[in-house]
Amino acid sequence: MSARSLRGRAALVTGVSRRQGIGFAIASRLVRSGADVLVTHHRPHDLDQPWGGDDLEAVMQELDANRADSSQRVVDLAVDLAQDGAPEAAVHRAVTELGHLDILVCNHARSGGDGALGDLTAEMLDAHWTVNARSSLLLVQAFAAQHDGRPGGRVVLMTSGQGLGPMPGEVAYAASKEALIFRTVRPVGWLGR
Numbered sequence: 001m002s003a004r005s006l007r008g009r010a011a012l013v014t015g016v017s018r019r020q021g022i023g024f025a026i027a028s029r030l031v032r033s034g035a036d037v038l039v040t041h042h043r044p045h046d047l048d049q050p051w052g053g054d055d056l057e058a059v060m061q062e063l064d065a066n067r068a069d070s071s072q073r074v075v076d077l078a079v080d081l082a083q084d085g086a087p088e089a090a091v092h093r094a095v096t097e098l099g100h101l102d103i104l105v106c107n108h109a110r111s112g113g114d115g116a117l118g119d120l121t122a123e124m125l126d127a128h129w130t131v132n133a134r135s136s137l138l139l140v141q142a143f144a145a146q147h148d149g150r151p152g153g154r155v156v157l158m159t160s161g162q163g164l165g166p167m168p169g170e171v172a173y174a175a176s177k178e179a180l181i182f183r184t185v186r187p188v189g190w191l192g193r
Helices: 022-032 043-047 056-065 086-098 122-147 171-178
Strands: 010-013 036-041 074-078 103-106 154-157
Touching (some): 010 022, 010 086, 022 056, 086 122, 122 154
Parallel strands (some): 010 036, 103 154
8 A cells, every 4th residue: 555545535543542452553554554543542441451551642653653744644532432422522523633534443342341141241231332332333323424425435343353263251242343243345325324
């Protein structure tokens, strides 16, 4: 992918909080390809995980160092996508900062605080559904509304490896990510616009 290929395009990538993470790799590639990028992160979640939280200032400095040219915008937003209105606010902020959005990558995930089928509670299921499925669908809805029929829009919903093998201790996570697997690919317009 050439540095010119995404020049003039704008992307929102969620779940970019660790330099060892998938979201960081995706955002870095978009930035190197010339796109303006707004990334989101939720540090309190990472701090509760075995991998811990990365230095967000270092994450952003490294993303910024990947810019194809000095006119590119690389912006970050701390957001808890479980909060009511947060997905819509993230898209609004991206549009405000970058002028428009062409690309949405829903990479964020709630992991941990899960269990086997016999250990699940309604609260565990709701917490995973809210972040992994509900917020992703609301992000797509807000993206489609602002995209308003412009050609070339792309949405990427990140799922997980549950299709490759069992995840018996992560039933809520696996089920909430599985909800994002669409069996057909359709243009943004299929969302009812």
